[in-house]
Amino acid sequence: MKMTRLRHYLGAGTQAAMAWAIQQPAQAADGQTIVNAKCMACHTPDGNNSLSRISHQRKTPEGWLATIARMQLMHGLQISDDERREVVKYLADKQGLAPSETDGVRYAMERRLNTVEKFDTQFEQMCARCHSGARIALQRRPAAEWEKLVNFHLGHWPSLEYQALSRDRDWFDLAKKEMVPELAKRYPLESKAWTDWEKHRPDAKTLDGAWSFAGHMPGKGDVSGVMTVASSGDDQFKVSVKGKYADGSAFDGEGSALLYNGYEWRGNVKIGDVTMRQVFAAMKGQMQGRMFDKAHDERGIDFVAAKEGTSQVLGVQPAYLKAGEEAEVAVIGSGLKGKPSFGKGVQVVSVVSETPERVTVKVKADASAVGAHEVSVGTAKGGSFAVYKDVAEVKVVPELLVARIGGNGGSTPKVQGAFDAEAWGKGADGKPFRIGVFPAKWSVEPFDDRAKEDGDVKFAGVMDADSGVFTPGDAGPNPQRKMMTNNAGNLKVVAAVDDAGQTHKGEGHMYVTVQRWNNPPIP
Structure with a gap:
């Protein structure tokens, strides 16, 4: 029952729930008025127009959305969609995070759900064993509020102390005496970064204009083009995208976006028949983040864009060349004007075409050029170009x-897996360097003897041999499997890359598991 209510409050595909905030109501009450009207029944005034608990936290837009949803689910808050949009915008602007405070943990907002987190052992065992560590790192509280959060956890989930990594220690005592001071030190409510950001937060209108972009989607390839942004007032924007994938297919669409806290860009753009969400950090003439399918957040593009009027190289497509060969490559960026350069040993044979956003050239590399090179066009620099002799590793x-099973008449869709084959070479010094993403032939094998015995390759799903996209099996019991179990599996992922007739193989690991029933804005 609770999960059904959660899905009702958050809506289908809440992995990018900021879509609610894209279309602001024309005559909504202001955020402070709504907060006072809806929250003061439980949160007492603290003076200076502040409320207990609420005014002593800072969070991202997704963090505030999750808080409001929890108030609805657990405490019966009655709030309309329009009011919720307004409150999230108000709180994210007034009590957000400075850009530097999100460094290293933006993957959670960008829905990079296969990120392997790295925190210290105590933090992982005490705090990040039930949800991502990023959920904690994207909040700011004083010590008293961190202590209340500890109490909240034990009050709502009393079995917590009997779970693994709790029953072997005095979890509650450690949480209060060791973790609370540590969290207050790491993630304090007051910080110079936040104070400085509040003072110098840029005007949203500076984002108006054309943005050259480059990106890459696993299973699909490189993409580039121009995104045009036009302010429509109140931190809202109209967005138009015109681009192409490397295979020539179109990447065109239109949509809208909303800016939170001066730099947190959240957009919805319909590309063909697919609505894609944008979660970017927009700062200093650059947008960077991820653009992903609204219905399938696993299908996403690593995205970087630069505004017209700036001068920088965003990337090279394709970004590698075998020594002794000649090929056509495109330099993507903004303000591209002048002589293209790929470093010592790489000759620019000819310029095929050039615009301020894209310079296409023919290049030839000799054996002395093996390694990674910085690319420039006139004064614009950035990106990387690799010259290799042989592939040393994949x-x-x-x-x-x-990946996750799903569908089969159920409400939860399948979660695919999408892989890239990344080739590595060795420089003259013997040190490895990344060449880039190569075409590959893909397959799956049983990861271990149990997977082989259970027939996981047969039942868990299908790997597309050309794209590296794995589609899991149907949800529900399978009569063909032992004990009618579901179509979960434990698989080895194999990429076979051909380099001048020599095959190089790389291996990965994939768990095909059950549905993700609880899908909050921050995992």
């Missing part, structure tokens, strides 16, 4: 991935 990226 890595499957991500190395570990979780």
Whole structure:
């Protein structure tokens, strides 16, 4: 029952729930008025127009959305969609995070759900064993509020102390005496970064204009083009995208976006028949983040864009060349004007075409150029170009991935797996360097003897041999399997890359598991 209510409050596909905030109501009450009207029944005034608990936290837009949803689910808050949009915008602006405070943990907002987190052991065992560590790192509270959060956890989930990594220690005592001071030190409510950001937060209108972008989607390839942004007032924007994938297919669409806290860009753009969400950090003439399918957040593009009027290289497509060969490559960026350069040993044979956003050239590399090179066009610099002699190693990226069964008449869709084959070479010094993403032939094998015995390759799903996209099996019991179990599986992912007739193989690991029933804005 609770899960049904949660899905009702958050809506289908809440993985990018900021879509609610894209279309602001024309005559909505202001955020402070709604907060006072809806929240003061439980949160007492503290003076200076502040309320207990609420005014002593800072969070991202997704963090505030999750809080409001929890108030609805657990405490009976009655709030309309329009009011919720207004409150999230108000709180994210007034009590958000400075850009530097989100460094290293933006993957949670960008729905990079196969990220392997790295925190210290105590933090992982005490705090990040039930949800991501990023959920904690994207909040700011004083010590008293961190202590209340500890109490909240034990009050709502009293079995917590009997779970693994709790029953072997005095979890509650450790949480209060060791973790609360540590969290207050790491993630304090007051910080110089936040104070400085509040003082110098840029005007949203500076984002108006054309943005050259480059990106890459696993299973699909490189993409580039121009995104045009036009302010429509109140931190809202109209968005138009015109681009192409490397295979020539169109990447065109239109939509809208909303800016929170001066830099947190959240957009919805319909590309063909697919609505894609944008979660970007927009700062200093650049947008960077991820653009992903609204209904399938596992299908996403690593995205970087630069505004017209700036001068920088965003990337090279394709970004590698075998020594001794000649090929056509495109430099993507903004303000591209002048002589293209790929570093010592790489000759620019000819310029095929050039615009301020894209310079296409023919290049030839000799043996002395083996390694990674910085690319420039006139004064614009950035990006990387690799010259290799031989492929030394192939890595499957991500190395570990979780796919999920679904569908089959149920409400939860399948979660696919999408992989890249990343080739690595060795420089003259013997040190490895990344060449880039290569075409590969893909397959899956049983990860271990149990997976082989259970027939996981047969039942867990199908790997597309050309794209590296794995589609899991149907949800529900399977009469063909032992004990009618579901179509979960434990698989080895194999990428076979051909380099001048020599095959190189890389291996990854994929768990095909059950549905993700609880899908909050921050995992």
